[in-house]
Amino acid sequence: MWKVSRAAMMNLRTLQQVRRFSLAIPGPCIVHKRGADILHDPWFNKDTGFPLTERDRLGLRGLLPPRIISFDEQYERFMESFRSLEKNTKNEPEKVVALAKWRLLNRLHDRNETLYYKVLIDNIEAFAPIIYTPTVGLVCQNYAGLFRRPRGMYFSAKDKGEMMSMIYNWPSNKVDMIVVTDGSRILGLGDLGVQGIGIPIGKLDMYVAAAGINPQRILPIMLDVGTNNKKLLDNPLYLGVRQQRLEGDEYRAIVDEFIEAVYTRWPRAIVQFEDFQMKWAFETLHRYRNKFCMFNDDIQGTAGVALAGLLGAVRAQNRPLSDFVKQKIVVVGAGSAGIGVLSTAKQAVARMTGDNETAAHNPFWLLDKDGLVTKDRKNLDSTAAPFARGFGVGEIEGLGEGASLLEVVKKVKPHVLLGLSGVGGIFTKEVLEAMRDSDSSRPAIFAMSNPTMNAECTAADAFKYAGENIVFASGSPFENVNLGNGKVGHVNQANNMYLFPGIGLGTLLSGSHFITDGMLQAAAECLASYMTDEQIKNGILYPSISSIRHITTEVAAAVVQEAVAEELAEGYCEVAAKELMHMSKDETVEYVARNMWFPVYNPLVHEKGF
Numbered sequence: 027m028w029k030v031s032r033a034a035m036m037n038l039r040t041l042q043q044v045r046r047f048s049l050a051i052p053g054p055c056i057v058h059k060r061g062a063d064i065l066h067d068p069w070f071n072k073d074t075g076f077p078l079t080e081r082d083r084l085g086l087r088g089l090l091p092p093r094i095i096s097f098d099e100q101y102e103r104f105m106e107s108f109r110s111l112e113k114n115t116k117n118e119p120e121k122v123v124a125l126a127k128w129r130l131l132n133r134l135h136d137r138n139e140t141l142y143y144k145v146l147i148d149n150i151e152a153f154a155p156i157i158y159t160p161t162v163g164l165v166c167q168n169y170a171g172l173f174r175r176p177r178g179m180y181f182s183a184k185d186k187g188e189m190m191s192m193i194y195n196w197p198s199n200k201v202d203m204i205v206v207t208d209g210s211r212i213l214g215l216g217d218l219g220v221q222g223i224g225i226p227i228g229k230l231d232m233y234v235a236a237a238g239i240n241p242q243r244i245l246p247i248m249l250d251v252g253t254n255n256k257k258l259l260d261n262p263l264y265l266g267v268r269q270q271r272l273e274g275d276e277y278r279a280i281v282d283e284f285i286e287a288v289y290t291r292w293p294r295a296i297v298q299f300e301d302f303q304m305k306w307a308f309e310t311l312h313r314y315r316n317k318f319c320m321f322n323d324d325i326q327g328t329a330g331v332a333l334a335g336l337l338g339a340v341r342a343q344n345r346p347l348s349d350f351v352k353q354k355i356v357v358v359g360a361g362s363a364g365i366g367v368l369s370t371a372k373q374a375v376a377r378m379t380g381d382n383e384t385a386a387h388n389p390f391w392l393l394d395k396d397g398l399v400t401k402d403r404k405n406l407d408s409t410a411a412p413f414a415r416g417f418g419v420g421e422i423e424g425l426g427e428g429a430s431l432l433e434v435v436k437k438v439k440p441h442v443l444l445g446l447s448g449v450g451g452i453f454t455k456e457v458l459e460a461m462r463d464s465d466s467s468r469p470a471i472f473a474m475s476n477p478t479m480n481a482e483c484t485a486a487d488a489f490k491y492a493g494e495n496i497v498f499a500s501g502s503p504f505e506n507v508n509l510g511n512g513k514v515g516h517v518n519q520a521n522n523m524y525l526f527p528g529i530g531l532g533t534l535l536s537g538s539h540f541i542t543d544g545m546l547q548a549a550a551e552c553l554a555s556y557m558t559d560e561q562i563k564n565g566i567l568y569p570s571i572s573s574i575r576h577i578t579t580e581v582a583a584a585v586v587q588e589a590v591a592e593e594l595a596e597g598y599c600e601v602a603a604k605e606l607m608h609m610s611k612d613e614t615v616e617y618v619a620r621n622m623w624f625p626v627y628n629p630l631v632h633e634k635g636f
């Protein structure tokens with residue numbers, strides 16, 4: 027048996043450190059298991075790719091077919107199976123095909139993570155819609171039946187008092203990135219209880235693919251505090267706690283205990299809150315953001331992506347960015363995402379005008395399920411209150427409390443119509459046609475709700491009814507629209523995936539203990555300035571998803587630089603704060619790129635004594 031001495035281990039560790047600066051050297055990876063246990067561990071398994079020497083060293087000889095298949099060959103073999111699945115399911119319903127593709131990828135994820143992330147990264151445009159939005163929504167809805175193996179951690183209402191010890195059940199001593207949900211507002215699909223775990227898994231897949239976070243250092247978490255979804259509670263296969271959702275102090279106590287457990291074990295971890303219903307999304311953000319390194323993606327990530335798109339829409343009209351303050355923006359949906367977008371847009375207006383008084387510059391109209399939100403609203407929600415229309419400068423006559431979307435669009439003639447309502451088709455033919463009278467030379471329509479069925483309109487309808495001149499973005503992917511005569515209506519994907527990976531990675535590499543508004547703003551500005559004038563002229567507001575690693579590198583670097591400027595950066599691993607302070611922009615980008623994980627088979631070395 028091949029044993030490694032302590033001295034050799036020290037050398038290997040040094041080699042691993044050297045590797046940080048020279049990615050060409052494949053770094054050895056230390057495992058504390060042998061034989062079949064390795065084959066059953068997706069972090070280390072290479073399937074038929076184990077070389078003979080490793081098979082000998084790790085006790086794998088005889089446990090695998092004799093032929094050694096290279097990483098490239100394995101990759102091709104998987105892609106071939108994916109292509110034949112596509113061919114064989116050509117005539118099947120869309121949902122069946124989507125789930126079949128997800129199953130194929132998920133089986134690989136469960137078996138061999140290195141190969142899984144290789145195929146994901148190299149085919150991100152084709153595979154993001156399967157492991158992320160929109161298919162991930164379908165997966166969550168069908169989770170009870172699809173469940174085969176657990177992934178991540180589950181803390182339930184029944185675990186009160188136990189979380190501090192439970193957190194040590196997670197097998198990795200190092201965790202950089204956590205995404206947590208309580209399943210209460212999964213995309214636009216509502217309360218899916220424990221089945222919402224698919225969302226943290228999909229978001230973290232994007233962290234690995236886009237930000238190069240090491241998959242051994244990610245952790246998806248479900249806080250199962252019950253569900254108010256009767257259909258799930260009645261389903262005998264439901265895998266969550268069968269009770270109504272905890273509320274009030276009982277709920278707070280669970281989240282507090284979870285947060286304490288996480289930061290006790292991993293004080294440098296970054297926690298992303300995802301798909302919490304609005305009241306808890308805002309409350310947890312306010313409760314924890316000044317104490318821990320956390321953010322809420324639906325409020326803050328979405329806001330940055332939307333702001334970048336709104337600034338792009340100004341440029342698309344061939345107007346200077348400062349004209350943003352003159353844009354009339356109608357937001358449909360006063361939830362965590364809609365309010366997050368408006369708060370960020372309001373801050374941008376205040377920065378541009380140097381005026382914090384909203385009355386003089388209130389270019390926003392907010393609607394929720396009861397129509398236009400005004401100061402006459404009974405029980406006006408405090409988060410919506412700053413955006414409620416009153417009677418003052420710039421008010422549009424004749425638009426009262428609860429006015430319908432169609433009335434608002436007809437009277438306001440907005441430059442931008444932005445949906446974050448979760449209600450599919452709410453931008454009807456009439457509403458879209460009314461956008462033809464927009465005061466903008468290039469009206470913008472953002473149908474940002476997910477998944478596809480919940481989008482406020484389809485891309486085809488937007489171009490058909492609102493005109494070919496619009497710029498269009500949706501939260502879920504749609505095909506570009508053929509407008510005839512060789513013209514194409516470009517479809518942008520306005521999804522927070524363009525920011526959250528860079529926010530997380532940049533924060534991690536800066537060593538900041540907090541995620542400030544300044545860091546979020548830097549991320550949004552980086553995304554906003556990424557596109558060229560030529561692209562913007564062609565209606566392209568966001569980068570192609572195939573360049574998501576590149577944009578994420580830039581966003582992360584912007585976040586690092588802002589953390590440095592705010593004197594929050596404490597450094598990461600051997601790179602001290604002082605070093606970060608002296609890095610130029612290009613050096614910061616290079617530093618970020620150098621620290622991204624990418625999938626290769628590292629030599630495995632067994633360390634005894636564990």
Ligand SMILES: NC(=O)c1ccc[n+]([C@@H]2O[C@H](COP(=O)([O-])OP(=O)(O)OC[C@H]3O[C@@H](n4cnc5c(N)ncnc54)[C@H](O)[C@@H]3O)[C@@H](O)[C@H]2O)c1
Pocket residue numbers: 211212213214215303304323324328331358359360361362363364393394395396397445446447448449452474475476477480500501502520521522523
């Ligand atoms: N594209 C992205 O990156 C992105 C990011 C975050 C959220 N979203 C999507 O946005 C949607 C909303 O998310 P949220 O967290 O704000 O949810 P939420 O439940 O907090 O808010 C939904 C809001 O929509 C309003 N609404 C419901 N029916 C309406 C109607 N008929 N007309 C007008 N308003 C109506 C509700 O009153 C509420 O204010 C979801 O579908 C989610 O998937 C997309």
Ligand SMILES: O=C(O)C[C@H](O)C(=O)O
Pocket residue numbers: 158159212213214301323324475476501521522523
């Ligand atoms: O998950 C997504 O695709 C975006 C967003 O976070 C959402 O909740 O819809």
Ligand SMILES: [Mg+2]
Pocket residue numbers: 213300301323324
């Ligand atoms: Mg979300």
